[in-house]
Amino acid sequence: xxxxxxxxxxxxxxxxxxxxxxxxxxxxxxxxxxxxxxxxxxxxxxxxxxxxxxxxxxxxxxxxxxxxxxxxxxxxxxxxxxxxxxxxxxxxxxxxxxxxxxxxxxxxxxxxxxxxxxxxxxxxxxxxxxxxxxxxxxxxxxxxxxxxxxxxxxxxxxxxxxxxxxxxxxxxxxxxxxxxxxxxxxxxxxxxxxxxxxxxxxxxxxxxxxxxxxxxxxxxxxxxxxxxxxxxxxxxxxxxxxxxxxxxxxxxxxxxxxxxxxxxxxxxxxxxxxxxxxxxxxxxxxxxxxxxx
Numbered sequence: 001x002x003x004x005x006x007x008x009x010x011x012x013x014x015x016x017x018x019x020x021x022x023x024x025x026x027x028x029x030x031x032x033x034x035x036x037x038x039x040x041x042x043x044x045x046x047x048x049x050x051x052x053x054x055x056x057x058x059x060x061x062x063x064x065x066x067x068x069x070x071x072x073x074x075x076x077x078x079x080x081x082x083x084x085x086x087x088x089x090x091x092x093x094x095x096x097x098x099x100x101x102x103x104x105x106x107x108x109x110x111x112x113x114x115x116x117x118x119x120x121x122x123x124x125x126x127x128x129x130x131x132x133x134x135x136x137x138x139x140x141x142x143x144x145x146x147x148x149x150x151x152x153x154x155x156x157x158x159x160x161x162x163x164x165x166x167x168x169x170x171x172x173x174x175x176x177x178x179x180x181x182x183x184x185x186x187x188x189x190x191x192x193x194x195x196x197x198x199x200x201x202x203x204x205x206x207x208x209x210x211x212x213x214x215x216x217x218x219x220x221x222x223x224x225x226x227x228x229x230x231x232x233x234x235x236x237x238x239x240x241x242x243x244x245x246x247x248x249x250x251x252x253x254x255x256x257x258x259x260x261x262x263x264x265x266x267x268x269x270x271x272x273x274x275x276x277x278x279x280x281x282x283x284x285x286x287x288x289x290x291x292x293x
Contacts, residue, residue, distance in 0.1 A: 003102050006031045006109055007079040010096040010117070011062070013055060015045055022094070024117045026059055028066070030079040031106035033173060037066045038110075038119040051092060058093060081205070137188040137225060137264065141175035144266045148176075152274055159277045172213035176269075180276035184219045184252065186269075191226030192258070196235070203239055210251060222253045225264050 011026035026039040039059050044052045066083060085095045103109040113119075142163050149156040159179040165171055166185055174185035187206050194202050203222075210220030222243075224236065233255075240253040254272065259265045 003104055004031055004106055006101045006103055006106050008099050008101070008110075008113065009079065009085065010099075011039075011059075012094050012096060013044060013048070013051075014092045014094055015048060024119070025055065025093075026062065027110075027113055027117060027119055028062075028079070028083055029106075029110045029113065030082050031109075032171060034106070035066060035079075035082050036107075036110045037063060038114045038117075039063070040117075040119045043118065048092075055093065137190060138173070138175040140264055141186060141188050141223070141266060144270070145176035148270045148273060151270075152277065155274075155277055155281060159280065160273065166214055166218065168214050169212040172209065176273070178273045178277055180280045182217055182219055184221045184276070185214060186221050186223055188223040188225060188256075188264070191224045191228070191236070194226070196232065199236065200239060203243065207243065207247075207251070219249070220251045222251060223269065224253070224255045225258065226255070227257055 006029065008027060008029040010024045011028070012022040012024050015021045015023055023043050023045065025041070025043050027037070029036040029038075039062075041052075041056050041059060044055050048055075079098060101109060145160070145162045149160050149162065152160065161174070161177040163173055163175060164177045164185070165173050166177075166183075172185070175188065176186045178184055187210060189202060189206055191199065191202060206220075206222055210222075214220055222240075224240075226236075228236065236255065240255075243251055244253060254269060256264050256266055256269060
């Protein structure tokens, strides 16, 4: 079994500042693809009953923050990006320094830590549901890719891949990859809730992921998901044109919008993939510019 790097932090409650006595109340765990969270509210000592309510609120807030990072987890290079350590929780709650391990089974490694740290409580779901879920946008795109492969038939064989792992300095699981002379690997990310001043930082993060993940001859295909006014769309277009010009064939960009149900509309991407594949085969389109459903 192939070994993987895992990173984790413990959240500890400082029971006695003078003696530095601590109890671990939560665990955040990252293996490069999935983030896992476990906690145990009942470990707050009775002697600290006066802070129990605040501690419970903090743990609930952290859990919500983990869920809030779900869409773009696949673009994170490390735990500090996947889950930046929150500040301002008070002096009694302390995050430990980042710890690193190597394991052949990240889920088993997480489960062992949960057991050793006593983060399971009977009747409570202490292992967060994200432990068994992948990033939301990546899942949605891979499901779309499966439908696209079915619509394309034999033309997709060996030329379109779903959930394909590529390896540079680190592994990356591309939700949808396709061939047209060179392999293109998709990097979907959410711009819907990103403030204007943070947009460039978001693109920088995706570019960093492309740089360390892809083999030299492959192309990173950035797919920005969001709904913006005309001024913001122009700003995003300028950023993407700059990236394309500077990366010189290494990166391509496309935007996707959300439909009335709030789901990403990947139809134009499907047309692009099908056109690229058929071009590489020298054949005609099976989809005839229709959007795959």
